[in-house]
Amino acid sequence: MAKKPVTFTLNGSDRAAFAEEGLNLLEFLRRGIGDLSPKYGCGQGACGACTVIIDGETHLACLTMADAVHGRKVETASGLANGKVHPLQEAFMEYFAAQCGYCTPGMLMSAKVLLDRNPSPTRADVIEAISGNLCRCTGYEPIIDAILATANMRARA
Amino acid sequence: MRVESYGTLAEAARAMGPDAVFMAGGTLVMRDVNAGTAASRIVRSADPALREIRASGDGFSLGAGVTMAQILAHRDLAFLAPVARAVGGPQVRNMATIGGNIFAHHPYGDFAVALLALGSRVVQAGQGGARSLDDVLRERGRSGGSSAIIAAIEAPRPRDPRAFGFLKVSRIKPKGVSVMSLAAHLPLEGGRIRGARVAFGAMGPAPLRSAAVERVLEGQRLDATTIARAAQLAGDGLDPPTDALASAWYRREVAGAHLKRLLEKMERG
Numbered sequence: 001m002a003k004k005p006v007t008f009t010l011n012g013s014d015r016a017a018f019a020e021e022g023l024n025l026l027e028f029l030r031r032g033i034g035d036l037s038p039k040y041g042c043g044q045g046a047c048g049a050c051t052v053i054i055d056g057e058t059h060l061a062c063l064t065m066a067d068a069v070h071g072r073k074v075e076t077a078s079g080l081a082n083g084k085v086h087p088l089q090e091a092f093m094e095y096f097a098a099q100c101g102y103c104t105p106g107m108l109m110s111a112k113v114l115l116d117r118n119p120s121p122t123r124a125d126v127i128e129a130i131s132g133n134l135c136r137c138t139g140y141e142p143i144i145d146a147i148l149a150t151a152n153m154r155a156r157a
Numbered sequence: 158m159r160v161e162s163y164g165t166l167a168e169a170a171r172a173m174g175p176d177a178v179f180m181a182g183g184t185l186v187m188r189d190v191n192a193g194t195a196a197s198r199i200v201r202s203a204d205p206a207l208r209e210i211r212a213s214g215d216g217f218s219l220g221a222g223v224t225m226a227q228i229l230a231h232r233d234l235a236f237l238a239p240v241a242r243a244v245g246g247p248q249v250r251n252m253a254t255i256g257g258n259i260f261a262h263h264p265y266g267d268f269a270v271a272l273l274a275l276g277s278r279v280v281q282a283g284q285g286g287a288r289s290l291d292d293v294l295r296e297r298g299r300s301g302g303s304s305a306i307i308a309a310i311e312a313p314r315p316r317d318p319r320a321f322g323f324l325k326v327s328r329i330k331p332k333g334v335s336v337m338s339l340a341a342h343l344p345l346e347g348g349r350i351r352g353a354r355v356a357f358g359a360m361g362p363a364p365l366r367s368a369a370v371e372r373v374l375e376g377q378r379l380d381a382t383t384i385a386r387a388a389q390l391a392g393d394g395l396d397p398p399t400d401a402l403a404s405a406w407y408r409r410e411v412a413g414a415h416l417k418r419l420l421e422k423m424e425r426g
Binding site for chain 1 (some may be wrong): 158159160180182183184187188190191192195199226245246247248249251252331332
């Protein structure tokens with residue numbers, strides 16, 4: 001299978017790697033780049049575990065061809081902590097918002113885009129924002145609380 | 158599997174064939190790629206025309222690559238926002254396209270239901286003129302796909318946004334898939350319905366119109382009597398599937414109740 005060079009920005013750093021034709025972005029990030037934070041869940045776009053941010057919008061990495069990010073900015077959960085953990089990560093810990101933790105990286109990406117666009121979301125806004133992310137531990141309430149707490153904390157700061 | 162990318166839609170259209178599938182947002186085709194069941198050639202195009210939205214006073218044209226998120230962000234298409242919002246979660250709405258929705262198999266394809274009720278026409282790449290969406294969906298229902306590429310969808314804009322209504326019935330909110338979806342365009346002339354179009358999703362092999370319901374509504378005032386008569390005929394001519402969400406029997410039984418809810422909502426305005 002032919003390989004294509006893909007040059008993009010990952011969490012603020014320039015990256016370049018070859019991607020096999022038809023390879024999805026999730027496999028490319030995990031195996032090609034070594035960023036293991038986006039998770040493989042369903043491979044069908046149903047669970048949101050592979051959610052990454054491309055040019056400021058959440059996308060499902062498993063349904064994105066790797067070469068589609070050529071020249072674009074990709075953010076993953078591994079880029080959230082910058083010297084210290086991100087306020088969302090802090091709140092997820094404080095509110096016990098991770099049980100098995102498998103959905104957490106995707107949840108964090110959806111929450112980040114929500115708060116970047118809407119610093120004071122309602123509970124309904126949060127539910128809508130994470131509606132594409134499944135938590136099979138069904139721990140939605142603490143996740144919603146953690147995202148709202150992050151917004152409140154930022155508003156006070 | 159080979160992935161081919163073309164600068165223009167015309168080139169992509171020429172490259173299509175029975176062994177090829179066109180990929181836009183990827184939410185349908187990439188599932189097959191991941192499962193190893195995709196066509197042997199994947200055709201893509203970065204033609205900017207695919208992402209164009211043109212809204213004018215009495216109609217609008219959507220490039221087939223326009224995403225649900227683009228519809229939501231477009232202030233002139235506010236009447237379609239509830240439809241776009243009913244599709245998937247935020248990630249899917251950032252990726253899923255209008256053109257793809259026309260080929261989305263059960264239980265997906267809610268946006269196509271709305272486009273069908275609006276009386277949309279489909280512009281195919283590399284072909285002159287436009288075909289009615291009714292024909293495109295009927296053909297899809299029979300053959301399962303198409304080797305033509307949709308370039309754009311054109312639809313008239315309801316003169317009164319209250320003449321258009323949409324309802325998606327799902328067990329999980331938000332982001333549940335459809336038990337069924339319903340859309341109605343009921344323009345009024347002198348208080349009476351002229352040119353009724355009522356479409357159902359998840360009630361047949363592809364979104365389809367209910368001729369029986371449209372006949373009952375045509376020429377009438379949208380009142381309790383008309384709504385009751387329409388609701389009685391809601392299941393006529395539909396061919397609902399049985400799946401994990403609902404049986405065909407259940408879908409047919411409740412179609413009238415959901416049509417009644419939609420029409421009552423439209424009656425209230």
